[in-house]
Amino acid sequence: xxxxxxxxxxxxxxxxxxxxxxxxxxxxxxxxxxxxxxxxxxxxxxxxxxxxxxxxxxxxxxxxxxxxxxxxxxxxxxxxxxxxxxxxxxxxxxxxxxxxxxxxxxxxxxxxxxxxxxxxxxxxxxxxxxxxxxxxxxxxxxxxxxxxxxxxxxxxxxxxxxxxxxxxxxxxxxxxxxxxxxxxxxxxxxxxxxxxxxxxxxxxxxxxxxxxxxxxxxxxxxxxxxxxxxxxxxxxxxxxxxxxxxxxxxxxxxxx
Amino acid sequence: xxxxxxxxxxxxxxxxxxxxxxxxxxxxxxxxxxxxxxxxxxxxxxxxxxxxxxxxxxxxxxxxxxxxxxxxxxxxxxxxxxxxxxxxxxxxxxxxxxxxxxxxxxxxxxxxxxxxxxxxxxxxxxxxxxxxxxxxxxxxxxxxxxxxxxxxxxxxxxxxxxxxxxxxxxxxxxxxx
Numbered sequence: 001x002x003x004x005x006x007x008x009x010x011x012x013x014x015x016x017x018x019x020x021x022x023x024x025x026x027x028x029x030x031x032x033x034x035x036x037x038x039x040x041x042x043x044x045x046x047x048x049x050x051x052x053x054x055x056x057x058x059x060x061x062x063x064x065x066x067x068x069x070x071x072x073x074x075x076x077x078x079x080x081x082x083x084x085x086x087x088x089x090x091x092x093x094x095x096x097x098x099x100x101x102x103x104x105x106x107x108x109x110x111x112x113x114x115x116x117x118x119x120x121x122x123x124x125x126x127x128x129x130x131x132x133x134x135x136x137x138x139x140x141x142x143x144x145x146x147x148x149x150x151x152x153x154x155x156x157x158x159x160x161x162x163x164x165x166x167x168x169x170x171x172x173x174x175x176x177x178x179x180x181x182x183x184x185x186x187x188x189x190x191x192x193x194x195x196x197x198x199x200x201x202x203x204x205x206x207x208x209x210x211x212x213x214x215x216x217x218x219x220x221x222x223x224x225x226x227x228x229x230x231x232x233x234x235x236x237x238x239x240x241x242x243x244x245x246x247x248x249x250x251x252x253x254x255x256x
Numbered sequence: 257x258x259x260x261x262x263x264x265x266x267x268x269x270x271x272x273x274x275x276x277x278x279x280x281x282x283x284x285x286x287x288x289x290x291x292x293x294x295x296x297x298x299x300x301x302x303x304x305x306x307x308x309x310x311x312x313x314x315x316x317x318x319x320x321x322x323x324x325x326x327x328x329x330x331x332x333x334x335x336x337x338x339x340x341x342x343x344x345x346x347x348x349x350x351x352x353x354x355x356x357x358x359x360x361x362x363x364x365x366x367x368x369x370x371x372x373x374x375x376x377x378x379x380x381x382x383x384x385x386x387x388x389x390x391x392x393x394x395x396x397x398x399x400x401x402x403x404x405x406x407x408x409x410x411x412x413x414x415x416x417x418x419x420x421x422x423x424x425x426x427x428x429x430x431x432x433x
């Protein structure tokens with residue numbers, strides 16, 4: 001082993017970090033080489049001057065107490081933070097769960113129970129019908145049995161021309177018409193009479209081009225029939241029995 | 257309950273190394289108050305990250321945190337110490353020059369050694385403190401300082417060299433005065 005190599009390894013040797021073979025090689029070299037032996041001695045001297053307690057800084061006692069109390073504080077805040085997080089997690093989970101239940105219930109509930117657009121509209125129509133009956137003249141703005149009087153009356157008042165027919169020969173006589181506000185728009189309301197019953201027929205353009213079959217419902221003792229044809233929505237409502245109201249509905253549909 | 261467990265486990269694993277933490281912090285900051293502050297902060301950090309500690313060697317783990325805390329602290333509170341120039345190979349392994357001084361070093365007293373060690377650049381100081389005062393293995397020093405093993409070895413060799421020279425200079429000055 002060269003002196004150069006030996007002195008490179010001296011630190012590892014002094015520190016006990018060499019493997020056994022290397023360690024023996026260095027030891028052997030030191031024994032036979034005065035220069036490297038001195039280098040070795042100077043290292044051990046230096047090391048021994050660093051040894052001993054005198055250079056070691058021991059922590060003051062108050063530091064341990066200080067650290068322990070700050071650790072306790074930290075541990076406490078960690079726990080309360082965790083508890084806080086957990087609390088919010090619980091709240092969030094409950095909300096999500098409730099939402100889920102809501103969606104599931106909504107899906108499971110039969111359509112008939114759920115208020116649909118039609119349901120709300122039917123309610124609106126019943127209210128309109130009732131209101132019109134409470135008023136004198138049943139709120140007919142154009143009183144005429146003549147369709148050729150009633151129909152032109154709507155001109156300029158609506159953005160569509162409602163079909164107006166008289167069915168006096170079938171004992172459904174046209175009494176007149178008025179404007180009504182329904183389904184967020186102005187619609188035509190035609191009033192027909194059958195014996196002492198009144199029928200309100202609401203008409204407005206449909207967004208759907210096709211025709212749908214009749215849908216019948218009953219509300220607050222009134223019969224309602226709804227259908228769509230020729231791009232128009234029709235709602236007929238009356239306290240007339242449903243058979244006769246159907247008869248009326250068929251007349252309207254055929255009359256177009 | 258969880259709080260008690262974590263705190264108790266932490267204190268058991270890490271608190272016994274308070275002296276080692278303080279010693280390293282003191283040698284790096286060279287100041288009582290700073291060392292105390294740094295150690296306290298390091299303990300809090302260690303506690304926060306205690307979940308990531310799975311090893312058996314609490315001392316090395318803690319000392320790595322203390323060292324990092326020291327460096328962060330020094331960056332914020334002091335102008336950076338002069339780093340060691342890369343061509344610091346002056347007088348490297350020139351045993352003939354050294355040998356006569358070995359005897360002088362032997363007579364250096366504690367105060368002188370302390371002063372000489374304190375004056376070493378921090379890169380050498382830390383490996384010497386870990387090796388000589390904490391008696392840690394090269395491997396542990398490498399893991400604490402996050403340096404390759406070879407760098408640890410060369411820094412130790414160069415640090416000792418500088419320390420010897422510093423002590424010799426002190427002794428010469430003493431003799432002359």
